[in-house]
Amino acid sequence: MSEIIATSVQDVRFPRGWIPIGYTIPWITPPPAADTAEAQAAQRKIQNAYGAAVENVFAVLQAGGEGLAEAIEGANEKQDNILAAMHFEPEQKNPTFPADEKGPWEVNVAGKSLVLWRDSDDNLQCIDNYCRHMGAKLSIGEIKGDSIQCPFHHWSWNGEGDCTDIAYCDKIPPRAKTDKFPIVERNGMVFLWHCPEGSEPAWEIPVMEEFENSEWTNWTVTTEIIDTHWKELIDNISDRAHFGPVHDAPCSHFENVFEDHTALQINHCNSTTLGMLYSNATYYGPCYQITEWKGELPDNLAYEDGELILSRIQQPVKVAEGTIQDGYNFPVLDTDFNAFAGITEEDGKLITPMGDELTHKGKKVVKVPGPVHNVRMLNAHMPIDLKQLGADNDSFRLFTGVMIKKLDGIPDEDSEAISAAYAHASMNAFFQDVWIWKNKRFEPNPVLCAGDGPINKLRKNWYTQFYTEAEKNSADVA
Numbered sequence: 309m310s311e312i313i314a315t316s317v318q319d320v321r322f323p324r325g326w327i328p329i330g331y332t333i334p335w336i337t338p339p340p341a342a343d344t345a346e347a348q349a350a351q352r353k354i355q356n357a358y359g360a361a362v363e364n365v366f367a368v369l370q371a372g373g374e375g376l377a378e379a380i381e382g383a384n385e386k387q388d389n390i391l392a393a394m395h396f397e398p399e400q401k402n403p404t405f406p407a408d409e410k411g412p413w414e415v416n417v418a419g420k421s422l423v424l425w426r427d428s429d430d431n432l433q434c435i436d437n438y439c440r441h442m443g444a445k446l447s448i449g450e451i452k453g454d455s456i457q458c459p460f461h462h463w464s465w466n467g468e469g470d471c472t473d474i475a476y477c478d479k480i481p482p483r484a485k486t487d488k489f490p491i492v493e494r495n496g497m498v499f500l501w502h503c504p505e506g507s508e509p510a511w512e513i514p515v516m517e518e519f520e521n522s523e524w525t526n527w528t529v530t531t532e533i534i535d536t537h538w539k540e541l542i543d544n545i546s547d548r549a550h551f552g553p554v555h556d557a558p559c560s561h562f563e564n565v566f567e568d569h570t571a572l573q574i575n576h577c578n579s580t581t582l583g584m585l586y587s588n589a590t591y592y593g594p595c596y597q598i599t600e601w602k603g604e605l606p607d608n609l610a611y612e613d614g615e616l617i618l619s620r621i622q623q624p625v626k627v628a629e630g631t632i633q634d635g636y637n638f639p640v641l642d643t644d645f646n647a648f649a650g651i652t653e654e655d656g657k658l659i660t661p662m663g664d665e666l667t668h669k670g671k672k673v674v675k676v677p678g679p680v681h682n683v684r685m686l687n688a689h690m691p692i693d694l695k696q697l698g699a700d701n702d703s704f705r706l707f708t709g710v711m712i713k714k715l716d717g718i719p720d721e722d723s724e725a726i727s728a729a730y731a732h733a734s735m736n737a738f739f740q741d742v743w744i745w746k747n748k749r750f751e752p753n754p755v756l757c758a759g760d761g762p763i764n765k766l767r768k769n770w771y772t773q774f775y776t777e778a779e780k781n782s783a784d785v786a
Contacts, residue, residue, distance in 0.1 A: 321419075321694055321775075322418035322419060322502060322504070322691050322694075323502070323593075323594040323595065323691065323771075323774035323775060324502060324503045324504065324505070324507075324594075324774045324775070325501070325502065325503075325510075325511075325569070325593035325594045325595060325774055326492070326499040326500070326501055326502075326509070326511075326513055326592070326593050326595065326596060327417060327418065327499065327500050327501075327502050327595050327690050327691065328497050328498070328499050328595060328596055328688040328689070328690055328707055329404070329415050329417055329498050329499070329500050329690050330404025330405050330413075330415070330497070330498050330531075331404050331405070331496055331497055331498070331529060331531070331707070332404075332405050332406065332407050332493055332496055332497065332498060333496040333526070333527055333529065335404075335529045335530050335531055335709075361379075361382045361383040361385070364379050364382065364383070404498070405424065405432065405493075405498050407430070409426070410425060410426045410451050411423075411424055411425035411426055411451065412424065412425040412446065412447045412449065412451060412456055413425070413447065414437055414445065414447035415434075415500075416692055416693075417500065417502070417690050417691065417692060418502050418691050418692075419692075419693060419694065420436070420437075421436075421437040421438065421445070421447075422434055422435070422436060422437050422489060422500070423435060423436075423437040423445070423446040423447040423456060424491070424498075425451050425456050426451075427453075427454040427467060428453060428454050431467075432491045432493060432498060433454075433456075433466070433467030433488075433491070434467070434488065434489040434490075434491045434500060435456075435465055435467065435469050435486050435487060435488050435489065436469075436486045436487040439458040439460065439461075439463055439465070439486075440471075440483075440484060440485070440486045441458065441460070441461055441463045441484075442460055442461065444458050444459060444460035444461075446458055446465065452464055452473075454466055454467065455472045455473070457473075461474075461475070461476075462474070462475035462476075463475075463484070465486060467488060468488055469485050469486045469487060469488035470484070470485055471484035471485070471486075489501060489502070490508075490509055492512075492513055494513045494515060495513070495515070495516045495519045496519060496527050496529070496709075497686075497688070497707070499513055499596070510569070511568075511569050511592070511593065513592060513596065514592060514598075516598065516684070518684050518711060518713075519711075523713060523714055524684075524711050524712070524713050524714060525711050525712055525713075525714060526711065527686065527709045527710070527711050528709055528710050528711070529686060529707065529708065529709030529710075530707075530708060530709065531705060531706060531707045531708075532705070532706055532742075533692070533703055533704070533705050533706075534689075534703065534704055534705075534706050534742065534745055534746070535701040535702070535703050535746070536701070536702055536703070536704075536745050536746070536748070536749075536750060537694075537702040537704075537750040538595075538689050538691050538702075538704040539750055539767075539771075540745050540748070540750055541687075541689055541704070541706070541745075542594070542766070542767075542771055543763060543766070543767075544741065545564065545571050545573050545589075545591060545597075545766055546564055546573070546761040546762045546763045546765070546766040547760065547761055547763060548562040548759065548760065548761035549759055549760050549761065550741075550744075551575070551577055554740050554741060554744060555577075555579065555737055555740055556579065557577040557578065557579035557585065558577060558578060559575055559576065559577045560576045560577065560578065561574070561575070561576035562574070562575050562576075562577075562761065564761070564762055564765070564766065566765070566766070566769065566770040569592065569593045569773070570590055570591060570592055570593075571590070571591040571766065571770055572588060572589070572590050572591075573587075573588070573589040573590075574587075574588055575587045575589070585601060585602070586601070586602045587599050587600065587601040587602075588600045588601075589601075589685075589687070593774070594771065594774040595688055595689050595690065595691070596688045597686075597687040597688060598684060598685070598686060598687075599683075599684065599685040599687065600683075600684060601681075601682075601683040601684070601685055602681065602682055602683070681712060681713075682712060682713035683710060683711070683712045683713075684710070684711045684712075685708070685709070685710050685738075686707060686708055686709035686710070687707075687708055687738070688706075688707040688708075689704045689705065689706050689707065690704060690705040690707070691704050692704055692705060702750070706742070708738050
């Protein structure tokens, strides 16, 4: 690693590390974050109906596949309701840096304006956006071979930050150099190495084996600008207590492991949206997190021939005493099934006082194991502005996305459709956080209690390394 040299206070207010700046793949328009409790309740009502339909699809698969086409049609209908209510636009094709386009593109990141373009080998190049000659934006210029030409006086600059040509002068001034920034394309995203001290990249962005893997769906991703400080997002690494109130997913096990530039969150929670979840969420540096997530839904009930009777929905609903315990409501897909009273849940499994041998309408009732979801979730952000530096608001661009492992036994087309719908539901759960962020301020000195999680350890021991000199980065944060 090169020697670290101190620079201005302005620069060091943004973290050192790989910063995601956009996608190379299509993304969808995100839902508006509901800003009232009533709006949140309305979204969840639509989400519940969709969740029951999706679980129906999985349960039909588990039970042998009979009625799959009808189940998928039902899930798609409920998905349309979600899209209409939440303003998703899944057909929008707008990757930030398409692989088949040259640019140029302007990006505002960490208080800087940068220009990116693809050279003759289709590699992305990135330099300061303002021409060092007279200050015009290079992003409104033209690409000439491997260089970007300024529209003001036709000075050309390459990806190394060197002036390569001046239209009206044979001699290039020795000082005709500008700042360059390392760029990496990986996992469907473009990353920029930001370091105020000018050091070379200190770690690599890991390659995801699941990306462009035929056993997994494509990313379903979205992005939007959040007008608050990005440290709100970082706090989620250690904020154990918010999972219950915000996501209806109280934790049964929660821990953090901090090692060098990585921060791992291990979380086991019982989600009313997605069942029992086991997740390992890892930050690779200050701005990029990938979650490996496995979900196990509770048992459903079905007739022996595969017809589904009961499927767990997403939100706890208060029902008549003695009918359902623990506040969970099971949607009755067979309207006569309410003759069965006393259905309860114990350790995630359905039981009844009538024992395991159930019959109804002359047919045997069986327990169908809940499906297991293998999911990868993207959570990344790009710091943009700081109020301390004169901007109207602290702000960052949020990137989030989902991919899941394809389902066995059904065509890829149907699997992609189910997976995309499932991704919408998962991202809506993530946007429950966005609703909070848009309705709070960053609290630099919070009053904490024992159940909050190691928030101070996260902030003071791990995250501060991205704002300090290199020799402090190796400090023990375990």
